[in-house]
Amino acid sequence: MSGKDGTMSGAELRKALGSRSIDHVVVLGANGTMGYGSAALFTQAVPRVTFLARSREKAEAGLQDAIKQVRSPTVASRADVGDYGEDLEKALKTADIVFEALTEDLEIKREIFDKVEKSRREDSIVATVTSGLSINQLCEGRSDSFRKHFMGLHFFNPPNVIVGTELIAGDDTDPELVDFVEAFSRVRLGREIVRTSDSPAFAGNRVGFKVLNEAAQLAEQLGPVLVDRLVGPYTGRALTPLATIDLVGWDIHRAIVDNVHQNAADEAHATLKMPDYMANMMEAGVLGNKTGGGFFKRDGKTRLALDPASGDYAPEADIKLPDLSYIDDVAKMHSVGRYAEGMALFLAAEGDEAAIARKVIAGYISYAFHRAGEVTETITGIDMIMGAGFNWAPPSVLVDTMGAGSAVTMIEQAGLEVPAVLAEAASGGGKQRFFDHPQVNVGKYFVAS
Amino acid sequence: MANSEVYILGGYQTDFARNWTKESKHFSALMRESVLGALEQCDIAPEEVESAHVGNFAAELYCMQGHLGAFFTEVHPTFSGLPTSRHEAACASGSIALLAASAEIEAGRYGLQAVVGIEQMKTVAADKGGDYLGTAAWYDQEAEGIEFPFPKLFGRLGDEYDERYGLKDEYLAEISRLNYDNAKLNPNAQTRTWYMNKEQALCRTDDNPSIGGRIRIADASQVTDGAVCVFLASREYAERYAKGMGKKLSAIPRLKGWGHNTARLRFDDKVAESRGDTYVLPHVRSTITSAWKRAGIEDANGVDGIETHDCFTTSEYMAIDHFGLTKPGESWKAIEEGWLEIDGRHPINPSGGLIGAGHPVGATGVRQLLDGCLQVTGEAGGYQVEGAKNFQTLNIGGSGTTSVSFIVGVD
Numbered sequence: 001m002s003g004k005d006g007t008m009s010g011a012e013l014r015k016a017l018g019s020r021s022i023d024h025v026v027v028l029g030a031n032g033t034m035g036y037g038s039a040a041l042f043t044q045a046v047p048r049v050t051f052l053a054r055s056r057e058k059a060e061a062g063l064q065d066a067i068k069q070v071r072s073p074t075v076a077s078r079a080d081v082g083d084y085g086e087d088l089e090k091a092l093k094t095a096d097i098v099f100e101a102l103t104e105d106l107e108i109k110r111e112i113f114d115k116v117e118k119s120r121r122e123d124s125i126v127a128t129v130t131s132g133l134s135i136n137q138l139c140e141g142r143s144d145s146f147r148k149h150f151m152g153l154h155f156f157n158p159p160n161v162i163v164g165t166e167l168i169a170g171d172d173t174d175p176e177l178v179d180f181v182e183a184f185s186r187v188r189l190g191r192e193i194v195r196t197s198d199s200p201a202f203a204g205n206r207v208g209f210k211v212l213n214e215a216a217q218l219a220e221q222l223g224p225v226l227v228d229r230l231v232g233p234y235t236g237r238a239l240t241p242l243a244t245i246d247l248v249g250w251d252i253h254r255a256i257v258d259n260v261h262q263n264a265a266d267e268a269h270a271t272l273k274m275p276d277y278m279a280n281m282m283e284a285g286v287l288g289n290k291t292g293g294g295f296f297k298r299d300g301k302t303r304l305a306l307d308p309a310s311g312d313y314a315p316e317a318d319i320k321l322p323d324l325s326y327i328d329d330v331a332k333m334h335s336v337g338r339y340a341e342g343m344a345l346f347l348a349a350e351g352d353e354a355a356i357a358r359k360v361i362a363g364y365i366s367y368a369f370h371r372a373g374e375v376t377e378t379i380t381g382i383d384m385i386m387g388a389g390f391n392w393a394p395p396s397v398l399v400d401t402m403g404a405g406s407a408v409t410m411i412e413q414a415g416l417e418v419p420a421v422l423a424e425a426a427s428g429g430g431k432q433r434f435f436d437h438p439q440v441n442v443g444k445y446f447v448a449s
Numbered sequence: 450m451a452n453s454e455v456y457i458l459g460g461y462q463t464d465f466a467r468n469w470t471k472e473s474k475h476f477s478a479l480m481r482e483s484v485l486g487a488l489e490q491c492d493i494a495p496e497e498v499e500s501a502h503v504g505n506f507a508a509e510l511y512c513m514q515g516h517l518g519a520f521f522t523e524v525h526p527t528f529s530g531l532p533t534s535r536h537e538a539a540c541a542s543g544s545i546a547l548l549a550a551s552a553e554i555e556a557g558r559y560g561l562q563a564v565v566g567i568e569q570m571k572t573v574a575a576d577k578g579g580d581y582l583g584t585a586a587w588y589d590q591e592a593e594g595i596e597f598p599f600p601k602l603f604g605r606l607g608d609e610y611d612e613r614y615g616l617k618d619e620y621l622a623e624i625s626r627l628n629y630d631n632a633k634l635n636p637n638a639q640t641r642t643w644y645m646n647k648e649q650a651l652c653r654t655d656d657n658p659s660i661g662g663r664i665r666i667a668d669a670s671q672v673t674d675g676a677v678c679v680f681l682a683s684r685e686y687a688e689r690y691a692k693g694m695g696k697k698l699s700a701i702p703r704l705k706g707w708g709h710n711t712a713r714l715r716f717d718d719k720v721a722e723s724r725g726d727t728y729v730l731p732h733v734r735s736t737i738t739s740a741w742k743r744a745g746i747e748d749a750n751g752v753d754g755i756e757t758h759d760c761f762t763t764s765e766y767m768a769i770d771h772f773g774l775t776k777p778g779e780s781w782k783a784i785e786e787g788w789l790e791i792d793g794r795h796p797i798n799p800s801g802g803l804i805g806a807g808h809p810v811g812a813t814g815v816r817q818l819l820d821g822c823l824q825v826t827g828e829a830g831g832y833q834v835e836g837a838k839n840f841q842t843l844n845i846g847g848s849g850t851t852s853v854s855f856i857v858g859v860d
Contacts, residue, residue: 010634010833014792044646070644071656077648163642186831190633190641337478438490439636439830441464443482448473 008182016183019176020123026050026095028084028102028112031062034129035101037159040066042099043078045188050091051081059083070160084115092119099153100128104255109138117146125177127153131252132201132259135170147172153181154202155191156389157248164389165191166202192388194381200263201256203375204385207368208392209256214271214360215241216253216278216295222356224295225305225319230357233447234330234342236393246294250278250287267417268367277308284311322353335448342446343402347410355413361398362414365407368395369419379421380436387437393445396434399425401442404432453555455704456687457857458493459826460679460819461486465639465807468571469674476512476569477523483565483676484524491680492694495525498680499559501533504546504566505811510581511572521565539585540760541846542566543677543814544709544853550681551704560686566815567676578672582810585847587714600661600669602716602848603761607663609720609729610766614778618663621762622650623784625667628759628798631791632805634831639671639807668762670802675809677816699860702822705839706744706856708736716848727777734771736852737843744856746839748773752856753837754796754824756817758845759803768843769797791834799824799832814844814853821857 008016025042029035030051039062042049051066053059059081067075082091092098098116102108109128116126122145128138131154139150152168159165165185169178178195185191196203211231219227219242228240245253254274261272281294288294295306297313304313326349333342347358368386372379383394399407404425411418425432435442463483469476480503488495501521508514518533536546543566550562570578582599583592592598610616629645632638649657650667657665681704682690691698712719712732719730728734741748749755749772757772759765769780774788774795788794800806800820803813821840823829834840839858845851 010791010829010831011835013831040644044644072644072649073652073654073656074644074646074648160644161642187634192636331473335474335478337474337481437636441467441482441486441637443478444464444467444472446472 008179008186013183013187016179017187019180020096022046022096022184022188024048024050024091024094025097025099026052026088026091028052028088028098028100028116030081030101031058032101032103033157034155034159036062036066037069037157038099038101038129038155039063039079040070040075041155041159041189043075044070047078049079050087050095051079052084052088052091054084056081056083056087069158084112088115089119092116092124093121095120095124098124098126100126104130104133106133106137109133113138113142113146117142120146124149125181126150127181129153129155131205132256135168135198139170139172144172148174149177151178151181152198152202153185156204162389162391163190163192164204164385164387165193166196166204166385166389167193168196168198168202170198192384194376194385194388196376196381196385197374199375200260203371203382204389205256206260206264206375207364207371207382207386208390209253209260210268210271210367211360211364212241212245212253213257213274214363216245217271217275218356218360219295220275220277220308223305223307223319225316226321226353228295229321229324229327230353231360232327233449234327234334234346235357235361236398236445238391238447242295246288246296248288249290250282250294254278254282267370268363271363275308277311281311323351324353326351326354331448334446337443339401339443339446343398344406347402347406358410359414362411362416365395365398365422366411366416366419369422370417379434383435384437387440387445391445393442394435396436397442397445400433400435401446453557454684455551455554456682456684457702457704457818457822458680458682458687458690459487459491459822460677460815461490462637462677462816462819463675464637465673465675465809466637466641467674469569470571476508476514477520479569479674479676480520480565480567481524483567483678484521484563487563487678487680493561493680495527497561498528498531498563499561500550500553501528501531501563501565502546502550503533503535504537504543504564504815505535506537506539506542506568507581507584507810508569510584511578512569517567521563537811538851539846540758540808540810541814541844541851541853542811543816544818544842544844544855545814545851547679547681547814547818547855548707548709548853551707554681554683557683560683562681563678564681564815565676565678566809566812568809568811569674570672570809571674575672586716591715597660599848600664600761602661603763604662604664605716606729606761606767606849607763610763610778613729616766617781619651620781620784621663621668621766622647624759624762624765625650625804627789628765628802628805631799631832632801634791635800635806636830638801638805639673640801640805664761664763670760670804670808673807673809675807675812675816677812677819679815679819679822700826702825702857702859704855705858706740706742706746708738708740708743708854709852710736711851712849714847714850719849728771729767730771730849733767733843733845733849733852736854737772737841740841740854740856744839744858746856749795749841752839752841754799754834755841755843756800756820757797757802757843758813759798760808760845762804764845764849765797765802767849772841772843791832796834799829799834801832814842817842817844818855818857821855825857825859
């Protein structure tokens with residue numbers, strides 16, 4: 001029916017939605033962040049949601065976290081809890097969707113799928129929230145029915161806030177079920193669905209963590225304060241890159257970049273190697289905000305920044321920065337809605353620092369356009385997940401705002417490979433528009449700071 | 450008179466979920482994005498625009514900025530020198546701007562006009578914003594010193610229904626649920642990611658506190674930043690435009706009818722006037738029926754859907770019987786029968802309305818008309834009412850004080 005994101009019409013969505021009903025969802029791993037967040041989301045649209053974890057107590061804790069997250073008593077009135085023993089068996093008998101949100105570990109997930117396979121109803125959908133493990137590998141060796149009903153449904157954290165969601169079919173997944181899950185997720189759960197291929201880290205994390213890791217690499221020399229300023233809101237994002245890594249957790253960051261580094265041989269291989277200083281600090285227990293700090297931490301009201309060379313922290317205000325007045329000039333343009341003029345100032349800014357910032361942005365655009373056809377059918381899918389999943393200016397928005405000609409020059413100056421479609425557009429006079437979501441405001445991505 | 454017809458060529462809405470203060474952006478950026486977005490969306494060159502009308506309620510309070518008509522000239526160098534103006538009628542400001550623009554087209558003064566509805570509200574804390582909104586009532590008699598005066602006034606609208614006909618809160622909760630559900634289908638709706646369902650709307654704990662009698666958080670529209678720009682055109686201009694776009698004139702939405710009434714300002718006076726009347730707000734009823742009359746239709750069966758002013762669930766409850774979908778006082782029947790759903794008999798607020806889509810006060814009337822246009826041209830995406838040819842709006846300023854209704858349709 002559809003295939004690409006956003007192509008199902010209202011009528012198609014409602015038709016697909018009518019093909020089955022979802023009265024009971026069972027969430028496995030409901031005590032984890034993605035588990036309880038997803039479970040809370042389901043309670044909004046499904047009459048019964050079962051929170052399961054290794055123990056009842058853990059599942060109960062997950063339920064309490066879910067209630068806190070969405071601040072609604074509805075969650076409790078629609079939820080029940082249990083463990084992976086009899087409770088699981090019993091719950092699977094009525095489950096229309098089994099939603100797996102266990103630790104990102106192939107073996108742990110396979111183990112629970114053994115249990116699911118034994119007791120699930122033949123027509124139940126089995127979805128995994130994995131952020132990058134292979135969907136085909138996860139259901140390898142399972143029954144025909146399991147594989148036909150199995151798919152990835154990758155919510156971003158926290159799912160009640162971020163609507164961007166990846167939908168990943170395996171080789172054997174029934175296309176009609178994929179349509180149904182898209183319709184259900186869009187209409188009932190308010191998701192922005194992007195269909196991706198079963199490739200390492202799928203689309204959003206593949207492109208996004210490449211940029212984040214490059215920022216982490218740069219921080220080794222430049223320090224986190226300067227890097228976050230250079231690749232800051234004015235370049236098209238709400239949250240700066242290193243603050244993002246601190247927020248998602250260094251362990252998650254590592255899992256994603258290692259997965260891509262090991263399993264995808266692409267032109268940006270070197271930028272996907274996690275820097276050693278991070279690995280060393282992780283051994284000492286540093287995992288970002290959840291362990292009290294990472295690139296940044298707070299000491300009362302003072303924000304401290306890491307010195308990657310020594311591992312020490314210093315007040316952000318004491319860190320000397322070079323002249324970055326060009327950023328203020330760009331922000332001033334953004335603040336009155338003159339985004340094209342703002343980006344033109346960025347492209348024309350002099351000095352090494354501006355060149356470093358341009359290299360990261362050029363890398364983002366080039367990497368994303370080279371992934372079109374590999375991780376999603378077209379650049380549109382990548383655009384959508386970068387916008388709705390990361391809250392970053394989608395690559396096409398940046399190209400449209402600066403003009404294809406300028407984008408190509410920037411990519412060339414960065415010493416990176418120019419995607420063929422951009423070269424073509426530039427030689428054709430640069431009038432072509434790449435961003436294909438007329439209802440999305442592109443201005444929202446350019447934050448004036 | 451065929452030559453006094455007014456066409457709507459299309460327009461553009463900003464994403465109502467955005468917080469422009471958080472984006473560190475000035476009011477002018479909001480104006481700019483809506484106008485440039487509309488030009489691009491409609492494929493109109495800036496040089497074509499002959500005049501502009503801006504609808505806005507209270508930028509002087511929220512943004513310390515007046516003279517908003519002049520801000521239009523900042524959007525593009527070619528706009529310098531254009532005749533522009535600003536219109537205010539509280540939450541109906543956008544519709545008043547539309548009325549003024551359409552009257553000028555009917556008078557033959559201009560061929561193509563921009564109408565911008567705009568409000569930036571997240572510049573101040575909730576209590577201060579609530580106080581500013583109080584100026585849409587008779588401030589020193591109905592709002593001064595009262596925390597959140599408007600929820601209280603619309604709570605009393607519910608009480609009035611309760612007294613005359615009986616009113617169960619579960620029907621109000623259902624209105625909230627439906628608007629939130631529809632908002633999930635609208636990529637520019639403010640609450641599209643918010644957690645809501647009927648139980649939450651019915652919840653009577655601190656998770657859904659009262660902000661004015663029977664009005665709880667889930668019953669209320671939002672504090673919203675947003676702008677919407679549409680282009681109105683004369684028949685002559687629309688003919689040329691349609692030809693250039695390879696379309697038939699009949700495929701371009703036309704303003705088929707309008708209604709406009711202003712009742713007395715104080716809620717008590719309005720209610721006193723309607724004692725003995727079957728309609729609680731008879732002037733609102735008359736706005737709706739005069740739009741029908743001008744459009745040459747008999748009743749709400751002549752339109753395929755409605756975008757109404759649900760600043761609170763009680764105002765939508767009121768709209769249901771005032772549109773004649775049920776007998777006066779029986780709005781609950783339409784809710785119970787599911788008539789208001791997108792695929793129901795009388796869809797109301799497929800966009801999510803003010804509760805779901807958001808309510809940037811001065812922009813709302815223009816947003817309703819744009820949504821009507823998207824519906825009748827089949828461009829409403831996930832919230833499309835199948836086969837819609839005619840849509841009606843109802844935009845209300847104050848506590849049912851200024852009412853404006855438009856009927857937009859294709860032939």
